[in-house]
Amino acid sequence: MLVDLHTHSTNSDGTYTPEKLVLAAAAAGVKVLALTDHDSVSGIVPAEAAAAALANGPRIIRGVELGTQVGEASVHILGYHIDIYNKQLLEKMHEMRYAREVRLQKMLKKIAALGYHVEVAECDPDNRAVGRPHVAKALVAKGYFASVQEAFEVLLKRGKPGYEPQPKLSPEESVALLHQAGGLAVLAHPSEVENRQLVQTLLRNIDFDGIEVYHPSADSKAQQYWLELAREFGLMASGGSDFHGVSGRFPEQLGIFEVLYTNVKSVIEYKQ
Template identity: 40%
Template sequence: MSQRADLHTHTLASDGTNAPAENVRLAKKQGLAAVAITDHDTAAGIAEAVEAGKEEGIEVIPGVEISSVAGGQDIHVLGYFIPYESAELHERLARLRDARHERNKLIVERLRSLGIDITLEAIYAQKQDVEKNIGRPHIAEELVRLGVVESIAEAFDKYLGKGGAAYTTPKRMTPEEAIKFIREVGGAAVLAHPGLYGDDELVESLIVYGLDGIEVWHPDHDEAAQERYRKLGEEYGLILTGGSDFHGWRGEEPYHAMLGSKTAEMTAVEKLRKIASLRKGR
């Protein structure tokens, strides 16, 4: 077993296709020492993953990926070692999912204005769980099912990604508020995939505001981006993290990338754990 961890994976609790326990088993198969469950605006999948981790002998890091908006685009902040059994945390995350639902309605309205016969009901029917934590990948899947596009990637390129015809970012919390949220609940805050934002001035301002770490190794970062954010993180004394952003399978291909394809050292995990423990007062 390697001393590495995939610190960015999604499950059925948000927009992944695997049950949480499946991610844990896959991490074990990939030879990892640890895996983080970081679903969008929910901690619902963590308890199952933790139990699977005990069975498989692999550490499960309780996490979350908080959705925020700055400059008209989505900015994601990862929180690690969150108190996933806390009722208060679940209540606060539920309020964030309400904002996600509003965005989904706006996207569907824009798609329908473009002449696409898509309904919110059909999209939400994809998930039967209570939380109905629906995101853009579910909308993309419905566009594929309707024959509007041939793939998830095409759906994002044409309609759902930044610059797409139906892209929208309704009022949500700011990245600074997301960082504050994570710190308040006793977690460690890390900026997800900074290379996707095309705004290193914003990235640096969030570092100064109070980030604990930065995601250096990510499938959407080329070597130049990895090196840029590694140097930036070292300059500010941040924890350098990495993860696959694995969302399970779309057809026969892993989406975003295969679990374990991007990782961080376990020393980064220990640093995140220490910060969260201090923040919780333990």
């Protein structure tokens, strides 16, 4: 049985609405779908309604992805089975989204000084979380770059002239928030951290519940390494495609990156 525990909608930096995401999951035979928008849970109820309206609709797991920072490393944390009405979590996500708006204006000023003039609408703070993908899409639409990936490589990646750091929580704060909201805290795409020693340190010192073993950034050898690490630390194994629906970014369709129910069963069944 196919599942996907890491997806994004238009409520953060994905291109599919929650409803379209659910329809695509059903069409691809994905039976369990976690919506894990960045710093936002506002797409979850629409996703649940869309799934309930389908005869073959996927089970929806309430999720979120929180961005944290450890030194120069960006560390993302996935929350599953969270209370989407938890006051503390909602307040902190609202704060983080506002920080994204401030960052957006700084990025736009930086790239304007370099000759790239685009407009990106500030997002409703109760809705989408604006970020570099929105800037990249605007740059492509204006004809400055051929693809979102090219815009990142030339201008928006860390170390490039248009990059602006984003204020973030610490991993400890994020894990505590997710637990306080009744959910699981899972270290997202550890291969993207690009520092296995740091990953081990985080897992050893912070009360994580799981690690995202199965992700497009990890080949089969890396997946085996993360699975062994999960077993060593007594953690649940999770997995998902990190689907954004962006052309040129793998996977461009749901179901292409296959995650099996049996491999992530403990995360899915946590609150059954």
